[in-house]
Amino acid sequence: MGIWDKLGKVAAVVVDKAPEVLGKMAVEGAKMQRNALEKQGKQIRDYEEKIKKVEANSHKLSLEQKMKLQEKKKELESYNQKVNSVGASVKNGEVLYDGKSINEWKAKWQGIGYLKSANLTPYNKCVGLYRHRVNGNIVYVGRAIELNNGGFRKRLSDYRRESDSARKHESGKTINDHLDEIVTDILIVGETEEAIKTTKLLENAFIGEYNPIWNKQNKKRY
Structure with missing residues (x-):
């Protein structure tokens, strides 16, 4: 499988399929509990990393894929804003409350x-x-x-x-x-x-x- 095929798979599977994770987090809003944040936070961290990989090779994407990439980046930014609005955030898969971990x-x-x-x-x-x-x-x-x-x-x-x-x-x-x-x-x-x-x-x-x-x-x- 060539680089283009691998990149295409990331664009199709990660960039197109991951938004349901964001949607779930957005719907739960202030009801998010620590365990849910930690579990989904790790998924979001992986999602962020994959977006970075796609973006690093954006010169190989079609115009349609580039538009999808920008759309998913905006959704990710929106998710982060929603989490921050309830006083929590996720960094490297760990839940932070007002910038501090539970420990x-x-x-x-x-x-x-x-x-x-x-x-x-x-x-x-x-x-x-x-x-x-x-x-x-x-x-x-x-x-x-x-x-x-x-x-x-x-x-x-x-x-x-x-x-x-x-x-x-x-x-x-x-x-x-x-x-x-x-x-x-x-x-x-x-x-x-x-x-x-x-x-x-x-x-x-x-x-x-x-x-x-x-x-x-x-x-x-x-």
């Missing part, structure tokens, strides 16, 4: 001590994630996204109140029942609306990462 975010967790007595005042303007540990095991991951209403301070102090403001769901009741045992860590994402968007994506990512048992007690987020 980079993982390194930013910081302990604040026992939930029952932790000083929450320094975090009343921050949004992000919190995780509860019992006997060293991560049992719950939640998000604090009330940017203009107390941030972490508001969200975590709800569990300590005498009222049932944070105990409308089974997991909230469980957390309140174990206040003496829970050690809490927080992951500060930022102090902006964009940080809220990133926090929501990271919440799904870390729940998938840790598979905490108390998150399974109710499906609604609160």
Whole structure:
């Protein structure tokens, strides 16, 4: 098989067939989960590489193939914009959240001590994630996204109140029942609306990462 035949196969199979991958990603939009992003991100990486190979030999393409190549490049650019619009991106097959991988975010967790007595005042303007540990095991991951209403301070102090403001769901009741045992860590994402968007994506990512048992007690987020 000659170079032209190989190039023709790439143009026909990759450039013409790959767009369904882009279409699937575009339809899922903000619902994209980490596993789906990683799997499809690798496909997109391969697609990008093949487009580059086709482009490197564009002088051997027919006018029609050149037009198709430009069309697929635009579709790829559109896909990347859609992914970036929900706060995530894919680089070399790895999902990035606000430019950081899940492992980079993982390194930013910081302990604040026992939930029952932790000083929450320094975090009343921050949004992000919190995780509860019992006997060293991560049992719950939640998000604090009330940017203009107390941030972490508001969200975590709800569990300590005498009222049932944070105990409308089974997991909230469980957390309140174990206040003496829970050690809490927080992951500060930022102090902006964009940080809220990133926090929501990271919440799904870390729940998938840790598979905490108390998150399974109710499906609604609160």
